[in-house]
Each structure stands twice: as structure tokens, then as C-alpha cells.
Amino acid sequence: DAMVIQNPRYQVTQFGKPVTLSCSQTLNHNVMYWYQQKSSQAPKLLFHYYDKDFNNEADTPDNFQSRRPNTSFCFLDIRSPGLGDAAMYLCATSRDGLAGTHEQFFGPGTRLTVL
Amino acid sequence: GDSVTQMEGPVTLSEEAFLTINCTYTATGYPSLFWYVQYPGEGLQLLLKATKADDKGSNKGFEATYRKETTSFHLEKGSVQVSDSAVYFCALRTIQGAQKLVFGQGTRLTINP
Numbered sequence: 001d002a003m004v005i006q007n008p009r010y011q012v013t014q015f016g017k018p019v020t021l022s023c024s025q026t027l028n029h030n031v032m033y034w035y036q037q038k039s040s041q042a043p044k045l046l047f048h049y050y051d052k053d054f055n056n057e058a059d060t061p062d063n064f065q066s067r068r069p070n071t072s073f074c075f076l077d078i079r080s081p082g083l084g085d086a087a088m089y090l091c092a093t094s095r096d097g098l099a100g101t102h103e104q105f106f107g108p109g110t111r112l113t114v115l
Numbered sequence: 116g117d118s119v120t121q122m123e124g125p126v127t128l129s130e131e132a133f134l135t136i137n138c139t140y141t142a143t144g145y146p147s148l149f150w151y152v153q154y155p156g157e158g159l160q161l162l163l164k165a166t167k168a169d170d171k172g173s174n175k176g177f178e179a180t181y182r183k184e185t186t187s188f189h190l191e192k193g194s195v196q197v198s199d200s201a202v203y204f205c206a207l208r209t210i211q212g213a214q215k216l217v218f219g220q221g222t223r224l225t226i227n228p
Contacts, residue, residue, distance in 0.1 A: 004158075033215075042204060042218035043159070090158050096214065103149075104216060106158035 003027070004107035006091050012113045013081050021076040021110045023091030032074040033104065034066060035090040043090055049074060050096065078112075086114045117142040117209050121219035128195055129227050136190040136222050138179075138205035146207040148172075148181055148188040149216070153202045162190075162203070197226045 004025045013019040023032065030051050035043035047056045049068045063085070065077040078085055088111050092104040122137040140148065147166045151159040163172030165181035165188065172179050177192045188205060205219040 006158075040221070040223075042220050045215055048215070092159075103161055103164065106151075106160065108158045109156075111156075 004091055004093055004105050006089075006107040006110050008110060009108060010111050010113070012115060013078075014115050015083065016080045019078050019081055019112070021078075021089050021091075021112070023074045023076070023107055024072050025091075025093045025105075026072070027093055027095070027105060028071065029093035029095045029105070030071070031094045031096050032068060033092040033094075034064075034074070034076050035092065037088040037090055037109070039087075046076070081112070081114045083114050086112055088112075117146065117207060117217050119205050119207055119217055119219035121203075121205050121222050123220075124222040125225060126222060127225045127227065130197055131194045132226075134190070134192040134195045134199075134224070136203055136205075136224070138188045138190065138219060140186050140188065140205075140207050142186075142207055142209065142217075144210050145183060146210050148179070149206045149208070150177070150179055150188070150190050151204045151206060151218075153204065153221075155201075159204065195224075195226050197228050200224055200226045 007022045033048040034046045037043040045057050046060045063079050067075045088109045090109045091107040094104045118141045120139050149164045150162040152162045153159050163174040165172040168181050168183040170181045179188050179190045202221045202223050204221045206216045
């Protein structure tokens with residue numbers, strides 16, 4: 001089945017230790033998104049890639065970076081995690097453009113714990 | 116800017132009860148509207164959508180109608196089940212500038228047997 005895969009599902013890191021979260025998709029969608037979701041809150045968009053073009057949200061801290069080496073993969077890098085970065089991180093994809101449906105398909109998320 | 120407002124939760128119902136979760140929006144033009152569901156420990160799943168006024172989205176017994184007069188997209192189900200317990204998010208897709216989802220705050224639904 002075509003899907004959005006996130007690895008790992010659970011990640012524990014230490015305060016200040018860089019961490020990378022991974023997302024892959026078999027949907028061949030041209031847009032990939034990273035959201036941060038804290039407990040009992042709505043997902044908050046951090047940034048997205050439209051094809052190879054990176055689009056950062058204005059209020060996303062510099063501590064968060066992203067890479068998209070090819071259509072299928074996208075990474076979220078947290079350079080120096082703080083306690084406030086503990087959250088669920090959701091990856092999503094969509095097909096945009098003239099033939100697009102604009103629906104976003106979400107992965108299962110990676111729950112990040114910062115010790 | 117565009118925004119979505121959902122009824123506050125948590126909502127607790129008995130099995131087979133009728134469900135309504137209210138959702139209203141503020142947006143420029145006529146955005147696409149969505150309901151997503153999130154089960155514990157999982158990502159969001161698209162439940163249903165509507166892309167233009169008077170469209171009715173439906174899935175798994177849930178329905179929502181795009182009402183431009185009242186800028187609403189209320190979620191309804193005639194008879195809920197314990198397995199419907201989850202958090203429900205109403206969202207719109209902006210049509211100006213960068214097209215992205217704007218979520219409501221979510222409504223936690225618990226169904227008791």
C-alpha cells in the first residue's frame with residue numbers, strides 16, 4: 001500500500017544532542033511537510049518542500065532544519081534539542097498543482113523525548 | 116488571517132448517541148474544508164472533505180456539509196461507537212499565498228459503552 005512512513009516511531013535524545021527524524025513516502029507526492037504537535041494541541045506547521053523548494057514558516061526556530069535529498073525522503077534535523085522540543089513530529093505529503101487533490105496524507109508520527 | 120474554530124471538548128457520549136462537533140471558519144474566498152481524526156498515538160487520518168459550497172463529505176457514517184452562509188462545516192454522526200473515540204480536527208486549506216492547512220484546536224471525543 002502507498003503510504004507515509006516515519007522512523008523511528010519513538011526517539012529519545014539528550015538535551016543539546018542533535019537528532020534527525022526520517023520520513024519516506026511511496027505516494028510520489030511532490031509536497032512534503034513537517035509538523036510539530038504538542039500534547040492536546042493542533043499540529044503546527046514547521047516547514048514544507050514544494051518539489052525541491054524549501055518553505056520555512058516565519059515562526060519556526062532556527063534550531064529546526066530540513067533536508068529533502070529526493071522525492072521520496074525528507075528529514076527533520078533538530079540541531080540542539082531543548083526540553084520544549086519534546087513533542088510528536090508528523091510528516092505529511094500532498095500532490096499539488098493542476099492535477100493535485102491537495103489532500104494531505106500523514107505518517108504515524110515520531111514521538112520525541114528530550115532528557 | 117484564515118482561522119478555524121471548533122467546539123471545545125472533551126465530548127463524552129454513550130454508544131449509539133448522535134454526535135455533532137461544531138466547526139466554523141474565517142477565510143478569504145472559498146477554501147477546501149477537511150475533517151481529520153487522530154487515534155491515540157497515531158498520526159492524522161483524513162475523515163472527509165468538501166471543496167465547494169453545499170458539498171457534503173461523508174465517510175464511515177460521518178457527514179459534514181460546507182455551508183458558506185454560516186461559514187460552517189459541522190461534523191455529524193447518527194450513531195457513534197466506542198471505536199469512534201479519538202481527537203477530531205477541522206481544517207481548511209488556504210487559497211491565497213502559500214496553500215497550507217489551518218487546523219482548529221481539536222475536539223477529544225470519548226464514547227462509553
